[in-house]
Amino acid sequence: MLKKIFKYRGKRIRYSSRKLMTVYQFVLFIPVLIAICYFVGYKQVYSLVSSGETDWKLFILPAVLFLSVSVVANLLILLLKRVSIIRDGFFARVEQRQILAKMVIDNGYYNREQSKTSDGKTKEKIKFPKIYYRKRKETFEVVFETKGSKFQDKFLTIGGFLETALTADMIKKVDEKGFVIYELRANVFNKRISIREMVADKGKVQLMKGLYWHFDKDPHLLLGGGTGGGKTFTLLSLIYALVRVADIEICDPKRSDLMALGKLPLFEGKVHSGKDMVMCLKNAVSEMNDRFEEMNTSAKYKMGKNYAYYGLKPKFIVIDEFAAWMAELSNDFKTAGEVEEYLTQIVLKARQCGIFLIVAMQRPDGEFIKTALRDNFMFRMSVGRLSETGNWMIFGDENKNKNFKFVEKVDGEVVYGRGYVAKGGDVASELYSPFVPSDFDFIEEFLKISDELGYERIAEAEVQKLSKTIEKTFDREALSINDEESKEKAFLEELSQKY
Template identity: 35%
Template sequence: MKAFIAKHIYQYRGTRIRYDSRHLLRRVGISLFIPAFFIAFVLGLWVVRILPTYPFPWHSVTFSANGWDELQRYLQAIQYMRMLYILIGSVIFAVVCLFLCKIVFFERYLFMKQRQMIATFIIDRGLFDMEMVQKEKEKMWDFSLSNQANAHKTVTKERITYFPKIYYEVTKDKLIRIRFPLDGRKYQDTFLTFAKTLEKTLYCDLDKVIDEEGFICYQFIYGISRDRLTIQDLVSKAGKLPLMKRVIWDFDKLPHMLISGGTGAGKSIFILSIIKGLLNGACQKEDMKICDPKNADLADLEGIFPSVYSQKNGILMATRLFKEEMLARSGEMKQMENYRTGNNYRALGLRPQFLIMDELASFIEMLDMRDKSEYISNLKQIVMLGRQAGFFLIVGLQRPDTEYLGGGIRDQFNFRVALGSNSEIGYRMMFGDVDKQFGFKTVKGFGYVDAGKGVISEFYSPYVNPEYDFLAEFESIA
């Protein structure tokens, strides 16, 4: 029934943004200020005595000399200073009420402000049609002695003939959706390229672009930093690991994660956080092979996890074994009684397996031509064939050059995170040629993510308290 109503009768798309929306905050402010002022003023007159205490017989007033004297005495007895104080107090009260309303209903204020900004945005760029209309208007007072024609004057007014049907919607989970019409008008191509400009104008982050019948819908997140999770919030379930409130690594559908970032960008802490999240639900320690050629943070997990490698031969062996186990599982899955074509590892009750590699580029630099060829071949087979069997790669490096991730390997990493400050070339290597204006914020764990939505969004890695002890936490997990 709901689908029938939406298709044939009415479909809610949000609040319509009109030409008058350019003064939305002013109109709302005046509509709140005036009642607050009059309430305060009336209460002030009721509490503070301003008029004279003696009765004045208005019904018997005659404008004689005595009557005028009586009226003058009455006007002189009014407490004008008190009335002035009440007026000033009423204005202050109304202003304070407006300020408190802005604080209490800040989200509504913010959404109204954004609607006003969009209306101003459209009007300033002239993305609407207007014509001049001339009307004859009768003069109210005409003292001329000429013919009747002079009793009329011509008035020229502006009339809007077309203003685009733009809708502004806030969903239940505080996503902002702005719909622009695809009506074939001359402004349509402009509306199709608004995403990057609106991001900066509204201080939002583009989450998704939705194609609808007759509309292009841009979905934004305001204050995306508020979506940041903590290390305690990371729990993997049903092939998914939430990394932010609205950023979820669905490794069953988006296999293999690529993490880039320079020294001090927080790659190692982020990888440790992912390991902690995977252990909370999806995996056990024996399901992970951890490689750290720099013998740094991940190498400290040796003795806690059964498969931790920091030497060249150990890493080569771990990668080869991971590939062989993947191929062996692929064959075993087809022999299971409950196997059906298209079933993946989870449908058969198997756990995912992860090969975690930090500083991949540094490791490849250590290898000779023979070992490098074999190693890259193993990686290629894993990224190509690992999804259905449940074998996944998590790779960290400073920059994903094709020298290290060539042969189509880089394209198979479906979930990508760039932490810290990267160069334009680095972002292009990570995300390709995208219409995104990258910036940098001095927040530990800040970066950008491609989460399979078709757009690049701001990203904040899970917050880890400086006093948090990963080693003690991992040791406590059986």
């Protein structure tokens, strides 16, 4: 009851909050000011004055000392505030409160109140509506009182505006009696991890600091994104992290970057293209049935337990450029029907026995992936530039009002692999896929994993050749594809540009 009466909503944003950073500058300077007043003012100047000293030259040194210490101290305080903002510390939050106050003033979301002073003059006072700022563990909340105020309509749709004003990403909007609460996350870029930090176990894989794909809870991943946005690198990163703990099958209809992996012993016979991809899905369905059989007849059978309990390894089927593949099959109804059938079975049933799909495409158009099938991908990601419709197709109706941004540069540097992420049905939040440094050679790294897992080594010349196929400058010729395949590849390339 008490909680209902006194509900803490956060720090109130007031007219005075517009100068918060300056106030803190002064507050932090006060101890320094006291110290110089004591050591310079009292100890030096005062003693000179009280001893009757009149030579003005003797006062120069204390004056210079006073000024220089003040300037240096203020510069240090400014530096401290800057570092704190960059590190998302205390002053990042102070700055956010100040920005909110300025936003209210600049947009006129306040009321003017007139009052009479004791000497009969009229004084105008600016009164802010009730707006609160509250820090949460990884996020912060901005709360607006609605209660029929003249700004109510504005506050109910201010989410996108807040995202831009506070350079933050809205992750939730909650309507409460009399209030609307926006939950935002700032400085998401700082939460980016390097590919080498990606950790996976039998139930989850890390994507950013504090962000995991719990594939056993939110099965099947749908990844969308425009050309060159970082889809292939995201897929490769996921494969890199998961291959230590899972079986991976790869379908690459474009026969591009991922095809090269098939030449490594670690993925021998596990990288598919053409008709082989249909077989891969068919085999996954029969493996699913076998796994269920094994689980149900196990001596330690327990209702509701999943693959991990029975000691089974998770298995991932990675399909790149899915829409282009389906477009290619648009005249081959039989095969297209077969693919759809296998995918539906896996999507609907395979979670418990540990078989998961990771499907990537430019955008999940209903023409190529049925909405009912798409809705069962419980984890969604996008990287790179995507149209409004593309985002809506990936993240669904829940995100129709989300302000999806395309960010090309962060701190002046071009950024790759930026996009959004959401569990099915949630508001999408900003994502930076794990960073792949320029000295990271996927082939070399997969060979290291091969060694760890006891696979045979391949010749150095072959390693060199393969490394080139997954370089930052796509050298697709190195894949040694014959003429007939080249034609088909060009056709698929064309389709994947479109879809």
